[in-house]
Amino acid sequence: MLTYRKRAAGAALAGVLLLAGATACEGGKKDGTGKAAAPSPADRRPSGRTADAKDVEALTTAYGKTAAAKSAKVRMAVSVPQSSGGAGAPIETTGVQGWDPGVVDLTVKGASAPGLGSGSMRVIGLKDVSYVQLPADSPLASGGKRWVKLDLKEAGGTTDVLSKLGGLGDAPRQGQDPARQLALMISSPDLKRVGTEQVAGADVEHYAGTLTVDELLAAKGSNAVLTPEDHGKLVAEMRAAGIQGYTLEVWLDGAGLPVRTKTVAHTPGGSDAPHKRFDVDASYSEYGAAVTVQAPPENETVDLFGMLTKLGEGA
Template structure:
C-alpha cells in the first residue's frame, strides 16, 4: 500500500508538471496595442498583444501559480480533481508547489490530503507525509530522477522520449503563448476581470499536429520519424486538439490560462492563475537522510521478490 500510494503521487505529479509549464509576456516599456481596450481587436493587434505577453513573461522567469486540473470519471485512474499552488520558475525549471484534491486520495483513505512537491535539476521530490514516513524509517521525502530512469532503462527509445518530455518542460513557459500564436483561429473575445484585475481574453485552438510542429523542445531531441510515431500514438488515443484561452492584463502579463484537451473519454481541463511575476523561486533539495529514492526502492523490491522465488518461497 505504501508503494502504491507513493507511485500514485508520483504519476499524478508528473502529469501535472508536464502541463504546469504554461504561460507567457515584452519589457520594452510599450503597451501592446489594444491591450487595454474593450473593443474586439484585429488579428494584427491580437498577435502584438500575445507576442508582448510572451516576451515579458520570458524575462520575468518566475511567478506565483494556482492551478486546477480536472478529468471526468470516464478517464478512470486519471479522473478527479487536482489543485496546485506555490511558486514556479523557468529557464531553468524549478517548482515549490503544494498539491491537493480527490485525484490524490481516490481509492486510498490513508493517502495524504496534501503533498508538497519540489522540482530541481530535473529531479522531483515529494513529501508524502507522516503515514508513509512510519513505514520508511522516518523518511517523508520521495525522490524521482527522470533522467536517471531513462538512462537505467537501457532503452534508447524510452530515454529519448523521457528526455524529450523534460526538454519540453524546461522550455521557457512562454512557449505556450508562442505556440498559441501559431493557431490559425487565434482571436480576441472581449474583456473580463480575473480576481478583480481587468484583462483581455484571447482564444485559439491547435490540432495535435500543429502543437507538435511548433514545440521546439520535441524537435530538438526527437528525429522526424520519432515525432511522427509519437503523433500517431497521440492521434490513436483520440485526442483531437488543444483549446487554449488566455487573459492578459494591462501590464501585458497573462493572469490566467485555461487549456482543454478533448478525447473520446471526455475533456481534461487545466486552469492556471498567475501573479507576482518575478517572485523568488529558490528551491533546495531535501536532505539525503530524509529522502527515499523511488527507483532504488523498486529495485530492492524486485531483488527481494527474485530471491524469494529462487528459494521456493
C-alpha cells in the same frame, strides 16, 4: 484490495509528480482498427481565425514579457485521467514556479488516495529531478524517509509501471510555463479574442484557440516567437506524449502578462485505449518572484523506481 489501494496511491503520487514537470511518456497508442477515434480539438473549434494582427501582436508582446519574468507565483488545478479515460478529481496546488531555469516549489492538495496518506504534500522540481514530501501518516514512507525522488534522466524505465498504475504512460507535461502556452496560441489557426472580462476585479483580455500537432507542423516559420529549434522541440514533445492537440485559453492583464491560463491536452483514443484529456487551470501573480529551493537530504529520500515497481507488482 491491498493491491488496488497501493496502485491507487501510486497513481496519485505519479499525478503529483507531473506537477513538478515529471513526464513518463512514450509514443501515444494508435488506433489501427479503422474505428473512429475521439473528437479532436479541430472538431470542436469555431470556424476560422478571427484574431487580427493587433491581437497576435499583443500575444507576441506578452510572450516576451512572460519569458523575461522567468518566474511567478501560481495557483493551479490539474485533472489527470483515470485508467478508464475519465477525468479524475482536480489536484490543487499553490506556490511558485520558475521557467528559466525550470523549478517549482508547490503545496499540493486533493491528491490523496487510499494508501497514500492524508493532508497536503510539498512538491519540489529542480530541472530534471522532482521530489514529493509524503504526508506524515503515509504508509509509503519508510524508515523516516518521507521524500520521494524521480530523476527524469532515468525515467524511461518507469513508463510501463506508471501506465499500469493510472494510465499515465502517455501523460503530457503538465507543468507548462505560461510563455510556452502563449507560443502555442500564436500558432493556433482559430485564434480569437473572446473579449474584455474581469479577473480579481481587474479588466483583462481573454483569448482562445486550439492547435493540433499537424497544425503546429504547418505553422513552422510563421510563429514570430519560436525559433526552428523551439518549434521542433514542441512538435517532438506533443508526439512523444501522444497528444493529438490542445484547447488553449489565456487572460492578459493591463501590463500584458497572463493572469490565468487554461490548457486541455487531448489524446486520440481508439479501440485499445480510451480518449483522455488532461486539464490545467492556472492563475499567476507576482511575476519575477524568487524561487529558492534545495533538494532534500539524500538520506531522507526514497527512489520512485523501486517503489512503483513494488506497487505495480502488488507487493
